[in-house]
Amino acid sequence: MPLVKVNGIAVEVPPGTNMIEAAKKVGVEIPHYCYHPHLSVAGNCRMCLVDVEAGGRGPDIACNMAATEGLAIRTDTPKVTQMRKSVMEFLLVNHPLDCPICDQSGECRLQDYYMEYGQHDSRLADAKMGKGKRQDIGDQIVLDAERCVQCSRCVRFSDEVTGTGELRLFNRSNQTQIGIFPGVRLSHQYQGNLADICPVGALTLKDFRFKKRVWWLKESESVCGGCATGCNTLVHHQDNEVYRFTPRRNDEVNKSWICDQGRLSYKDVTSLKRLTGAKVNGQRAELPEAANAAAMLLKGAKVGVVFGAKATTEANWAAVKLVRARLPSARAYVIEGNDPDAFTYQDEILVDSDKTPNRFGAALTASQLGSVGDAEALKAALAAGEIDALLVLQDDVIGRLGIAAPKALVYVGTFKNATATAAAVVLPAAHSIEQAGTWINRQGRVQRLRKTVAPAGDSVADYSAVDAIGRAFGGAVIPEMPAAIFQELAAGVKALNGLTLKGLGHGGQLITLSAPSAGADQPGQAAPAK
Amino acid sequence: MKPGVYEIPLGTPMMDLLNKWCGGLRPGRKLKAIIPGGSSVPVMTPAEVEQANMDYESINKVAGSYLGSGGFIVMDDTTDMVDALTNLLRFYAHESCGQCTPCREGSAWMYNILCRLRDGLATEDDLVALRDLADNIHSRTICFFGASAAMPVQSFVTKFRDEFVARVESARAGLPAGLAVAK
Numbered sequence: 001m002p003l004v005k006v007n008g009i010a011v012e013v014p015p016g017t018n019m020i021e022a023a024k025k026v027g028v029e030i031p032h033y034c035y036h037p038h039l040s041v042a043g044n045c046r047m048c049l050v051d052v053e054a055g056g057r058g059p060d061i062a063c064n065m066a067a068t069e070g071l072a073i074r075t076d077t078p079k080v081t082q083m084r085k086s087v088m089e090f091l092l093v094n095h096p097l098d099c100p101i102c103d104q105s106g107e108c109r110l111q112d113y114y115m116e117y118g119q120h121d122s123r124l125a126d127a128k129m130g131k132g133k134r135q136d137i138g139d140q141i142v143l144d145a146e147r148c149v150q151c152s153r154c155v156r157f158s159d160e161v162t163g164t165g166e167l168r169l170f171n172r173s174n175q176t177q178i179g180i181f182p183g184v185r186l187s188h189q190y191q192g193n194l195a196d197i198c199p200v201g202a203l204t205l206k207d208f209r210f211k212k213r214v215w216w217l218k219e220s221e222s223v224c225g226g227c228a229t230g231c232n233t234l235v236h237h238q239d240n241e242v243y244r245f246t247p248r249r250n251d252e253v254n255k256s257w258i259c260d261q262g263r264l265s266y267k268d269v270t271s272l273k274r275l276t277g278a279k280v281n282g283q284r285a286e287l288p289e290a291a292n293a294a295a296m297l298l299k300g301a302k303v304g305v306v307f308g309a310k311a312t313t314e315a316n317w318a319a320v321k322l323v324r325a326r327l328p329s330a331r332a333y334v335i336e337g338n339d340p341d342a343f344t345y346q347d348e349i350l351v352d353s354d355k356t357p358n359r360f361g362a363a364l365t366a367s368q369l370g371s372v373g374d375a376e377a378l379k380a381a382l383a384a385g386e387i388d389a390l391l392v393l394q395d396d397v398i399g400r401l402g403i404a405a406p407k408a409l410v411y412v413g414t415f416k417n418a419t420a421t422a423a424a425v426v427l428p429a430a431h432s433i434e435q436a437g438t439w440i441n442r443q444g445r446v447q448r449l450r451k452t453v454a455p456a457g458d459s460v461a462d463y464s465a466v467d468a469i470g471r472a473f474g475g476a477v478i479p480e481m482p483a484a485i486f487q488e489l490a491a492g493v494k495a496l497n498g499l500t501l502k503g504l505g506h507g508g509q510l511i512t513l514s515a516p517s518a519g520a521d522q523p524g525q526a527a528p529a530k
Numbered sequence: 531m532k533p534g535v536y537e538i539p540l541g542t543p544m545m546d547l548l549n550k551w552c553g554g555l556r557p558g559r560k561l562k563a564i565i566p567g568g569s570s571v572p573v574m575t576p577a578e579v580e581q582a583n584m585d586y587e588s589i590n591k592v593a594g595s596y597l598g599s600g601g602f603i604v605m606d607d608t609t610d611m612v613d614a615l616t617n618l619l620r621f622y623a624h625e626s627c628g629q630c631t632p633c634r635e636g637s638a639w640m641y642n643i644l645c646r647l648r649d650g651l652a653t654e655d656d657l658v659a660l661r662d663l664a665d666n667i668h669s670r671t672i673c674f675f676g677a678s679a680a681m682p683v684q685s686f687v688t689k690f691r692d693e694f695v696a697r698v699e700s701a702r703a704g705l706p707a708g709l710a711v712a713k
Contacts (some may be wrong), residue, residue: 045628046670059670086666090635123659126642150634169628174638176628 005053005072019062020048028075031084032114033199034151035063038068038255039160042152047113049083050075059083059180069507073309088118094129095172095200096146104201106214110149113438117448118181125163131177137166138186140206140260141194146176148202154178154194161257167439178202182364189345192263196246196256202384205244207264212236212243220452221248223439224262225310225432226343228354228426230441230509232257235266235433235452242266242433242453250507259351261343267412268431269456273415275428276457287427287458287468295326295472297408301389303330304373307366308393308412308462309356309482311328311451312437312469315393315412316358316365316480317489321477322470323369331387332366333373334359339396352442357432360440362393364495365399375401382406391469394429394462398422412465415513428459436482437505440511446499531556540585547584548604559606563690567598569618570678572685595685611690612697614684616644622679633676636667640683647694650701657694661687 001012006019009026021028021037024041032376038130043064052058055071059080062073074080082292091110099105116404124300126291131145155167166186170179180186186194195205217236224231224245231254245266247258276289285293305323307316323330342355356362366372372382381387382403390397398405398417411423420426432439434455440446455461463478463485470477478485486501503509531553544564550553555561561576574582577648578593604634607615623641628634643660646652658673664683667676687694699711 043672046631049670083666083670085633086662086670090631090639090666093635093639123655124639125646125656126639140670149631150628173626174627174628174635176634 002067002069002071003312004055004067004070006353007074007076008072013067015067017067019050019065019067019071022067023073023075025478028512030062030075031109031117032063033109033149034153035112036153036156036197037249038257039153039156039197042156045149045151046087047084047091048085049080050378051077051080060144060188067422069257072134084113084117085120088114089120091149092118092122092130092144093124095149096128098135098147101102102144102147102201103204103209103211104147104198108201109199122319126358129174135180137180138191140191141186142204142206142209143178143180144202145179145227146202146284147200148178149200150176150178151199153197153199154203157190157194158188161193162190164188189259189261189347190257190258190349193247193257197515205263208244212238217243220450221431221448222433222452223357223441223447223449224258224265225439226259226262226265226351226355228352228356228359228442229254229350230357230439230445230447230508231350232447233258233262236263237453240453242269248506252507252510253443253447255439257350259349261351266433268415269433269453271415274431274456274459275337275413275416275420275426276459278428278458279423282426287460288472290425290427291465291468291472294410294427294469295301297410297472298327298391298422299470302387302506303327303383303389303391304367304378304387305330305369306333306335306390306392306395306397307362307372308379308395309334309354309461310394310414311358311360311362311412312432312435313358313361313365313440313446313489314437314485315429315466316362316457317485317492318363318463318466318470318478319391319393320365320368320492322466324471325470325475325477326473330369330391331373331381332369332371334362334373334376335375335378335395335397335400337375337400340399341417345405354442357441359440360442360444361438364440365489368493392419392423392468395419410469412462414462427465428457429462429465430455430459430473434459435463436501437463438486438501441508444511445508446496446504446511448501448504470505531628538584540583541588542584544579544582544584544589547602548579552602552604555606559608561604562607562609563605563611565595565601565603565605565682567596568601568680569621571596571598571692572681573689575689604616605656611642611686612648613692615669615686616641616648618682619644619679622675622682626675628681630676631668633671633679636663636676637679639663640679647697647701650697650706652698652701657687657698 006023013022028212032048034042048062049059051074053072136145137143166184194203219234222235232250233246234248236244259342278287338355391410396417396419405422409423410425412427414429433452437449483501490496490499537651564574574593582592620643623638626637664680668680
């Protein structure tokens with residue numbers, strides 16, 4: 001691996017690494033607009049100009065400078081400072097400076113870099129170029145061509161990632177402006193990413209426009225639960241209210257992208273479809289009361305446990321523990337397929353056809369009980385009277401299979417559905433951003449959920465809901481703290497041996513793909529992130 | 531007097547090209563400046579022209595300029611250097627492809643300043659900015675077009691500084707464009 005130097009600090013990087021990334025490794029930030037790690041290099045913003053000490057001719061742009069043995073750059077010279085200042089000046093010549101009404105304010109590269117590298121007095125005496133503002137170019141995106149710095153990230157995104165190619169830079173000279181081809185409208189499922197990658201306020205997300213100043217928002221890491229891909233996300237929230245999801249970089253899963261469906265799924269958190277209170281026979285009840293009722297129903301019955309591909313691995317593990325401790329004759333089921341109201345879109349970029357975030361985890365935990373039945377087995381067992389009670393985790397079994405609900409139906413779930421309606425006992429589970437836990441995505445990657453906002457209403461973490469039933473039976477089945485549950489889970493499930501919650505880190509941990517078979521549906525087909 | 535296409539050996543004195551081959555200036559005119567290589571290379575003063583030969587090294591050594599495309603632009607004493615530079619920059623500001631920042635924004639900005647200078651609306655600050663902008667574009671762009679726009683500006687405002695300063699002074703004195711302050 002070539003040894004390069006950044007400001008005199010030596011660092012070894014893989015051959016071909018560009019110098020922005022190499023500098024990042026030694027903690028040197030090289031400002032840039034047009035460079036994006038998941039797009040091709042355009043080299044047109046000129047913000048990353050650095051001095052070349054050895055191994056090349058300088059000044060040159062760091063984004064297009066591949067690491068070769070002996071290459072040495074400096075970013076701390078007066079010349080570099082001056083170059084950055086001058087690029088900032090050029091970029092602001094035709095910028096409208098409408099920060100007070102711009103949604104990018106607070107996360108705008110022009111603002112950030114001006115404070116850090118610009119700080120020049122204006123010497124502009126001429127009128128600014130007027131360009132089109134507030135252009136409605138797609139279902140999710142509004143374009144303001146005046147704010148654009150012509151970095152071409154969005155053009156490259158639509159050419160290289162979605163392959164739709166709707167956007168271009170039109171005209172030339174200082175009349176260059178970003179635009180969409182006549183008669184074309186953005187209609188793909190990844191529009192929100194355009195607003196993310198736009199370093200300035202030219203492309204903004206309709207859903208977020210004028211909603212919130214970003215500096216009030218706290219960011220917490222999470223994982224999208226919209227499909228089996230498990231895109232890493234950031235939850236932006238303030239005062240217990242969620243304002244948006246944005247993708248969080250994970251090169252192995254979703255790179256820097258997320259689909260619009262996943263991005264806008266933050267609305268589910270406060271959706272009227274949430275189950276916010278426990279219910280017994282349709283009547284509101286306190287959680288312990290409902291858990292008691294659930295225990296009464298399940299005790300002595302011929303129980304079937306439907307493991308939840310939308311529940312956390314911890315909740316599924318709690319169900320395993322509950323069965324082992326209190327319901328030794330229970331049968332385990334994992335039901336393939338999606339909810340009837342699930343989004344049917346899928347593609348080769350991110351969106352999986354499986355709309356559950358944790359089918360791998362459900363199958364893995366269920367298999368700890370021995371054989372795992374599928375939908376047909378469940379139907380047959382119910383029809384034959386081999387089971388007469390169901391404990392269902394986050395799965396609309398009744399709606400999906402169109403079966404008659406047994407009298408003793410206990411549902412642990414986040415959203416209202418046919419199963420919740422038919423259930424004798426409903427225990428409300430928190431949304432995935434309201435509780436800790438883990439999901440295992442289609443690659444077999446164990447990813448961590450964190451509690452970012454308080455659970456809605458009376459809902460509790462899904463594993464706590466299962467545990468509440470255990471307590472009603474006479475004793476907790478899992479530890480209380482998420483880390484302790486995971487520790488037990490990792491010790492108890494072979495594929496997870498050796499993992500710790502903390503050890504999952506920001507990007508999750510891949511586990512071996514010798515996943516146990518769960519009925520007909522085999523999870524864990526490693527699908528490379530596109 | 532005789533514009534045309536000439537093939538001459540490298541090293542021919544520049545004055546020979548001008549006077550012998552091309553027939554010299556129009557009667558009664560004096561040489562003011564020559565741009566030896568298209569329009570994008572640094573301009574040469576008469577003093578520099580007298581010392582220079584038509585080869586790469588000599589032109590570069592004497593005037594810091596280049597043979598470039600070999601397009602030879604001769605300006606006599608009737609040429610207003612501010613107008614000439616404004617004319618050149620109109621071309622560069624229009625032709626910039628707009629891809630990279632310094633050239634896209636800078637060439638048009640320099641043209642705007644020159645227009646104000648030409649029209650008697652510029653100040654000393656503009657003159658400073660003009661030179662600065664050219665320096666900020668030169669060799670910081672993707673292609674050489676940025677430098678091509680910058681080099682005429684850098685050389686004109688350095689080598690013919692008096693004319694540019696005179697425009698600023700006349701502007702300050704409130705004189706109509708083209709009239710100079712009496713010395």
